[in-house]
Amino acid sequence: MSKKDGVEEAIGGLLDAYDDDKEAIQYHVQLKKGDISDFVILPGDPGRVEFIADHFDKAEFVAENREYKTMTGEYKGRPVTVTSTGIGCPSTAIAIEELTNVGARTFVRLGTSGAMQEYTRVGEKVIATGAVRYEGTSVQYMPIEFPAVASHDMTMALKDSAIKNNIAYHLGIVQSKDSFYGQHNPEKMPIAEELRQKWDAWVKGGVLCSEMEAATIFVVGSYRKVRTGAVLLVAGDQARGESLSKEEYKDNMSESVKMILDSSLDIEVEE
Amino acid sequence: MFNKVEQVKHLPIRFGEVARYVIVPGDPNRIPIISKYLDNVEYQGQVREFNASRGTYKGVEVSVVSTGIGCPSTAIAVEELVYLGAEVFIRIGTSGSVDGSAKKGDIFIATAAVRDDGTSKQYMPIEFPAVADLGVVKNLINASESFSVPSKVGICQSKDSFFGEIDPSRMPISEYLDSKWKAWQGGSVGASEMEAATLFTLSQLFGVAAGAILAIETSDEKTIGKMTNIVLESIYYMEKEKNHV
Numbered sequence: 001m002s003k004k005d006g007v008e009e010a011i012g013g014l015l016d017a018y019d020d021d022k023e024a025i026q027y028h029v030q031l032k033k034g035d036i037s038d039f040v041i042l043p044g045d046p047g048r049v050e051f052i053a054d055h056f057d058k059a060e061f062v063a064e065n066r067e068y069k070t071m072t073g074e075y076k077g078r079p080v081t082v083t084s085t086g087i088g089c090p091s092t093a094i095a096i097e098e099l100t101n102v103g104a105r106t107f108v109r110l111g112t113s114g115a116m117q118e119y120t121r122v123g124e125k126v127i128a129t130g131a132v133r134y135e136g137t138s139v140q141y142m143p144i145e146f147p148a149v150a151s152h153d154m155t156m157a158l159k160d161s162a163i164k165n166n167i168a169y170h171l172g173i174v175q176s177k178d179s180f181y182g183q184h185n186p187e188k189m190p191i192a193e194e195l196r197q198k199w200d201a202w203v204k205g206g207v208l209c210s211e212m213e214a215a216t217i218f219v220v221g222s223y224r225k226v227r228t229g230a231v232l233l234v235a236g237d238q239a240r241g242e243s244l245s246k247e248e249y250k251d252n253m254s255e256s257v258k259m260i261l262d263s264s265l266d267i268e269v270e271e
Numbered sequence: 272m273f274n275k276v277e278q279v280k281h282l283p284i285r286f287g288e289v290a291r292y293v294i295v296p297g298d299p300n301r302i303p304i305i306s307k308y309l310d311n312v313e314y315q316g317q318v319r320e321f322n323a324s325r326g327t328y329k330g331v332e333v334s335v336v337s338t339g340i341g342c343p344s345t346a347i348a349v350e351e352l353v354y355l356g357a358e359v360f361i362r363i364g365t366s367g368s369v370d371g372s373a374k375k376g377d378i379f380i381a382t383a384a385v386r387d388d389g390t391s392k393q394y395m396p397i398e399f400p401a402v403a404d405l406g407v408v409k410n411l412i413n414a415s416e417s418f419s420v421p422s423k424v425g426i427c428q429s430k431d432s433f434f435g436e437i438d439p440s441r442m443p444i445s446e447y448l449d450s451k452w453k454a455w456q457g458g459s460v461g462a463s464e465m466e467a468a469t470l471f472t473l474s475q476l477f478g479v480a481a482g483a484i485l486a487i488e489t490s491d492e493k494t495i496g497k498m499t500n501i502v503l504e505s506i507y508y509m510e511k512e513k514n515h516v
Binding site: 129130131132133134141142143144145146147148149151152155156159171173198201202204205206207219222223225 | 395424
């Protein structure tokens with residue numbers, strides 16, 4: 001086999017993943033049609049997948065490859081899936097694309113975030129209406145002027161679920177970034193000035209919390225014509241030096257999972 | 272405590288003369304058309320493209336103020352209205368079709384806007400999303416359903432150059448305009464207009480609520496009337512919600 005053939009074979013394998021052939025096993029998530037439900041919860045951490053699936057009425061392990069771990073099951077009779085995205089927008093975009101290929105029609109991110117406002121405190125849940133696109137992935141899909149906006153019906157369902165479950169929530173815009181340490185230690189970065197200027201603008205613009213995946217989920221979701229939403233648990237507060245204890249984290253994460261699962265009952269099952 | 276300036280620089284209204292809810296069309300000539308649907312109408316005058324009136328709908332006070340075409344004059348109107356105490360903005364406008372999901376004659380409710388304008392960038396970095404208020408969107412949808420008016424819900428594009436959209440081929444940057452337009456189509460943008468991006472960005476910045484309802488490629492009085500009915504009913508819902516809280 002010539003070098004060229006070898007490359008073509010490798011790329012051919014990759015392209016299968018984008019193929020309309022829904023029976024194909026998707027390259028990264030290692031899933032095929034039938035493995036997942038139309039409603040997919042997206043945590044960043046593969047270690048959180050089992051914890052989330054513990055809140056289903058029944059759940060089965062489906063696949064695990066790299067940072068993508070998937071479990072599928074049922075909640076109150078509604079099929080639901082959880083797949084981890086890994087940290088950051090690049091791996092998240094891959095997950096959205098491949099999961100959509102095999103039947104996902106609604107995505108709700110469940111993640112942790114850092115507080116950005118005086119009034120966003122650790123333990124509180126933020127339902128994102130939109131996201132600041134301070135990341136590099138979504139601009140490889142859509143020009144930067146395009147808004148990273150969650151689907152209004154998903155956001156409404158999450159809000160209704162929060163109210164029903166007596167969970168205090170904030171509703172508004174979140175910030176998605178690529179550099180975790182650029183947020184935590186901006187002064188150490190060569191572009192400290194830009195990081196600080198932008199951060200000040202987001203805070204003045206009322207951005208509620210900072211995370212790393214929502215913007216790409218919303219933008220790629222618009223392009224793939226799927227429903228998107230996000231719930232971010234405020235787990236840290238740099239300004240106050242506060243963070244959740246392990247127990248608090250677990251309880252609050254549990255509440256967030258419950259909120260998303262109940263919201264799924266408002267979303268019609270799509271084949 | 273500093274003394275607030277009573278008179279703003281552009282709008283023909285002063286403190287105490289604007290309602291909590293403001294309908295913001297682009298065209299000053301639409302103020303009398305929209306005001307026909309209000310009771311107790313008072314015309315407040317016109318300065319430049321800013322024409323103003325106020326009245327009531329089912330007992331709720333409502334202002335109507337035109338923004339003129341484009342985001343620069345819209346930003347001036349929004350700044351001054353917020354300064355005077357307005358809290359909820361609903362744009363009524365006309366628009367072009369983009370991805371074909373909304374067609375001529377359709378009513379479109381915007382959830383967010385593409386920031387293809389110059390003004391919003393002088394307020395917030397471009398990465399920031401121009402998102403409509405969820406409550407306004409929800410109430411506009413419910414109100415249009417109450418009138419049995421089918422509506423499309425989605426993202427609109429806000430541009431600065433009208434003729435850049437209508438006739439991109441004659442523009443020196445035609446290729447750039449074409450490729451961007453294709454991207455908006457691919458990203459499921461339903462409508463193209465000229466004010467929403469700045470309205471949404473500024474409302475987020477100032478902590479007020481905003482939404483927009485747009486007619487696709489139609490601007491006759493009947494369609495404006497249909498949208499006015501929906502907007503006024505949504506305002507009535509919002510006032511009821513507010514008083515329940």
